[in-house]
Amino acid sequence: MSDSQREALRQKALAEIALLDTPPEREFDALAKLAQRMLGTSMSSVTLIDPERQWFKARCGPLAPWTARGPALCAVVFESEAPMTVADASLDPRFADNPFVVGEPHIRFYAGVPVRLRQMNGDHVTIGTLCVLDDKPREPTAADLEALSELACLAEALVEARAVALRAAEAAELRRLAVERLERERRQLKQAERMAAMGSYRHDIERHSTEWSDGVFAIHELPISAGVPNGEILNFFPEPDRTAFLDGVMRTLDSGEPFDLEADFITARGNRRRVRCSCEIELSKGKPAALIGVIQDISERHALESRLRHRACTDGLTELANRAEFHRVLDQRLREARAAHEELAVLLIDLDGFKAVNDALGHAAGDDVLRRVADRLRRPTYDRCFTARLGGDEFAVIVPAAVGRAGLAPMVDHLLRDLDIVVTEAGQIARVTGSVGIAWSKGGIEGGDTLLRHADAALYEAKRRQKGTARTYLENSAVRQKG
Template identity: 75%
Template structure:
């Protein structure tokens, strides 16, 4: 391996053990002192080699805490990755001019061995030395390096133990932080559940057991301590939403496609709710192991939407359908009629004498008349009919699709009778009747605008003929005919 790569690897290993520039530690100090005593030298050190300096983790004798790396002895051991002995540095060309020889600490004798650690790639990397030094020259003995190598093995074990302890402490701290983060996220999720009226669930496919978050228990109005009522889960969904929900779950199990749906819901305390449910597959090693999802109480939102929808479709004074809703329903009935080759009948109703009520008895009396008309229209209409107020004193009815012309004739006669209203107040009497124009969609080619124009034409023909009556629009031989 090139020297520059070896140096990069060495500095990376040194950084990973986090030993450089750490406070003194008794175990390393004792080891350095033991080397000094066993070899009888004036100085000793455990040295780590940084890029520009050598730093002593432990030292005995007149050694500075760190020195420059250039012209020092220990870097040679690290770079060659081999033991080094120097009997008299003054006569060694590598060190004779070294400031550590010509000046303090006046080194003459040096003996050092590599200190290695396990590197990032698993191999051993030399990061420093264990060495002894003396101000007097001496001939190295065979046992000098053996002693140092044995003591270096102890130093390496100390470094490894310290690194393991640091890694364990780091892992412990990371675990603590992870636990804190998870607990914080759990609290935040519970807060989010409460704020959103939401909860999560998990259904274990193999065990056929469901687990709920606290939010789901709250939606069901059940105590968390009671556990999940696994055998009763579907009972909270009334029909037809129960069947729809089960079918959606089975489809998800079969296809893996998630779903989301809104459903009616009844809590354990019998309270009606509206909930939104989502569901998807949880995979482990590519196999389905669970169904997971959310359930949210959307009752308030649903009720608000229903109220807003009702307001958008309803006449405020009479609580009948308004013009927009009348047109929406009529369009739907015409589509059904086209598909089934059927017919739709429409009644347009105009009140006669209504202006006199407002003029003689006041607008409050007029509003009361409009409400009475609405009540009588509702009473005369079965489930298939839709009565509506188009505006002012104009009303309309989309008749039931299964009503034939004979049945419609009977209903219209009864309705004309019901629309005869006498109003009294302030010594005054006013009379209101209704005139009705009738049109069938077959004569209008199932076109809404044409159908309403025909009903309107029949209405005004009836008014011109006699107020308080009804006429039906007919087409005979390409000419309009009202009867």
């Protein structure tokens, strides 16, 4: 290690103990006095050496609080890291012209030993000296250096104790800051949980016990003081979501893969909610120790999404399904019918006389007619059917296989009567009826478009023959009378 590197190491060690420029301390003062008394000198000091000066942590005799480092005899001990004695500095070529020899305090005798600090890795680094000085020459003895070295051990013990105390104080401060940070993060987490309507949980696999954050108690509408109802947690999930949640947990335990699901939820106060749950495994020493996860109240988002989905598939005027939703449901029902080797029917409805109502009584009266038609299509007679408004004055009905051909005829008779509507407005009277085209899915029809074309052909024939009646599409013969 070079001299500059060694000097940097010494200065770093000195800085770390923060001893420079500190107030006098009784222990160091007593040590300097003891050295002075034991060796019978007029001066003594516990000296620390920084890059520019020697500073006395403790001193006895006519010594200034600090001096420049350059001419200081202690600097020689500091840099050589070895004890040094000088019988008469005025006769020593190294120090004869030294300002502290020719001037105050007129040093003649000097004896100094290094004061070292033990590092965390076990190495020792010199940070200063313990020395005695006198203005009269004297011949040093081995006993002088031995006593001084033993006193230096005490000085090192004091410095070491101070360093340990300093490190302990720093560690305590770090712990305090860590505790404050954890408490701050805990408060921030609680705020985040409240804002996001969520909470976290941890289920100890071995102990079969669960811990909840405050947010989970809030979602369950349970007081924190009541504790986690370990044996009843799944009861907050109604079926089939309870089974789905339990199946997800078991898959996670078996495969180690996390899961995420949305489920219905009933709080301790009986309020229905929608929640999102996540779950994953916490490992300890490579083995599953706990299930950890998050539960979030997404009721508002779910309700909004449900409203948006409803709007996307619902006719705004009549609140029946719209054209897009009708086509989606028709394709689904056709797939199900084919799989079950069953047939269903589609009814296309066109209102007769509707344009005259709009022209004579206004669009408000026309809208009222459309709403009345929708209300009648919601009657119990059509409970098993799927009804929709395709647009304008066109409506459609999907009749399930359960109704059958025998049950369809009386239903259509009932429908034609329901579609016979009398409108009165401002002393004027108008009448609206409905024509119906019927098509069955028998014959291997693969798509809803084909079935709707058949129903439309039957509707056209009904209107051509006699408005306010129904016709059924027949392959080859095109259409026939209703039923």
